[in-house]
Amino acid sequence: MSGLYVYAVVGSGGESALEGEGVEGEALRLVACEGLRVVAGALDAPPPINPRMLAAQNETVLGLGERFTAILPTRYGQWVAGDAELARLLAPRAAELATALELVAGCVQMTLRFFSGPHPEEAGGRTSRATGGPGTRYLTTRRPQLPAGIAELREALAPWRRAEHWSRNAGPPLLATAHDLVARVDEAAYRRVIEQHRRGAEWRLRLSGPWPPYAFSPGMPG
Amino acid sequence: VRSRRQRAKSAAGEREVDAAELLAGADGSLLDLIDHLLNQGVVLRAEVVLGLAGVDLIYLQLSALLCAADRLLESSAER
Numbered sequence: 047m048s049g050l051y052v053y054a055v056v057g058s059g060g061e062s063a064l065e066g067e068g069v070e071g072e073a074l075r076l077v078a079c080e081g082l083r084v085v086a087g088a089l090d091a092p093p094p095i096n097p098r099m100l101a102a103q104n105e106t107v108l109g110l111g112e113r114f115t116a117i118l119p120t121r122y123g124q125w126v127a128g129d130a131e132l133a134r135l136l137a138p139r140a141a142e143l144a145t146a147l148e149l150v151a152g153c154v155q156m157t158l159r160f161f162s163g164p165h166p167e168e169a170g171g172r173t174s175r176a177t178g179g180p181g182t183r184y185l186t187t188r189r190p191q192l193p194a195g196i197a198e199l200r201e202a203l204a205p206w207r208r209a210e211h212w213s214r215n216a217g218p219p220l221l222a223t224a225h226d227l228v229a230r231v232d233e234a235a236y237r238r239v240i241e242q243h244r245r246g247a248e249w250r251l252r253l254s255g256p257w258p259p260y261a262f263s264p265g266m267p268g
Numbered sequence: 269v270r271s272r273r274q275r276a277k278s279a280a281g282e283r284e285v286d287a288a289e290l291l292a293g294a295d296g297s298l299l300d301l302i303d304h305l306l307n308q309g310v311v312l313r314a315e316v317v318l319g320l321a322g323v324d325l326i327y328l329q330l331s332a333l334l335c336a337a338d339r340l341l342e343s344s345a346e347r
Contacts, residue, residue: 092313100310104301119304121333123311157303213338225307254300260307265339 050077050086050132051093052124053106054258057083057116057147066109069093069102074110079129080136082143084120085110092125111258116151118143118263142264150227150263153208154256156236158224160196161250192221192249199243199251200224206236211261221249225261309335 051068056076064074068087077084093099100122107119126132136143192214200212209227228236233256244251311333318326333340 095310095312100305101301104304119308121309121311121335122305123313125311125313157300159299223303254297257300257304260304263308265308 048088048090049092049128050126051089052120052126052132053085053087053103054110054114054120055082055084055118055143055147055263056110056114057151059115064113066106068106069099074106077129077132079133080140082136082140082147084132084136086132089125092123095123107258111154111256116147117258118146118150119258119260120263121265139264146262146264149209150259152231153227153229153259154233155259155261156207156226156228156233156253156255157257157261158226158240159252159254160192160221160223161219161252162193162221193247195243195247196222196249199240202239202243203236206232206239209262227259227262228256230256306336307339309333309339 051070051072053068053074064076064085066074068074068089070087070089070093072087072089074085074087077086103122107117111117126135203226207226207228211225212222213224214222226236237253240251240253311331314330314332316328316330317324318328
């Protein structure tokens, strides 16, 4: 029996659009298991984990994200020996995965990264805004509060996101990372809000997406 | 890391995409790939067979998950 390399748990639709290929160039197919639908490719053995394979899986899942309205990417390197092992892995989390599928239906993940300091172009050529001695600068970088405006932006984005994962980073330059779950139809409005808030801010913002909802997928036990 | 889409563009005669552009790009960036990777985790598998004088004696199967801690340990997450 051939093993299965698992890419994602998906919602309804998309049967006719599985023309993509997997990490080893294998054909993708839909597998029904434990009341869920899984996109997998037949591989006799787990593929070696390397940058090429990781990038290939990333691209495969991106392609799936464009075809399915609800998609939960699984872990990288998720290989099972066959249908029976897939069922054994899915069974304990079937209800959780079904709930997560409902949450992400019609949505994409937008990733926001907040960096300290304005963008050089927005700062009018200033290269540094730090004042005071080295102690002041150190304490400034260690301050618990985020720069003004970030909380306001998060609040302004609230109507446009269905869920969020927010994490503070250890320190500059990366201050915090937010993963927002946004309905596809609201993406333009979400971007407009960001553009309104980022101008003249004391922080820098990098927005990327839309992505499949990696941060909102419960994943499967390894 | 270059995506197959970008390799296809290069093969079609378009200019090469350098690393700086890749990192700054809105899609296909290495940073986002690492972000996705840590969000979902990577399952690593290994099999070791210990033998003596050409005789296999012990089989060891290892499975490891590499993942961002706050995806598994909710108590460490700062929301």
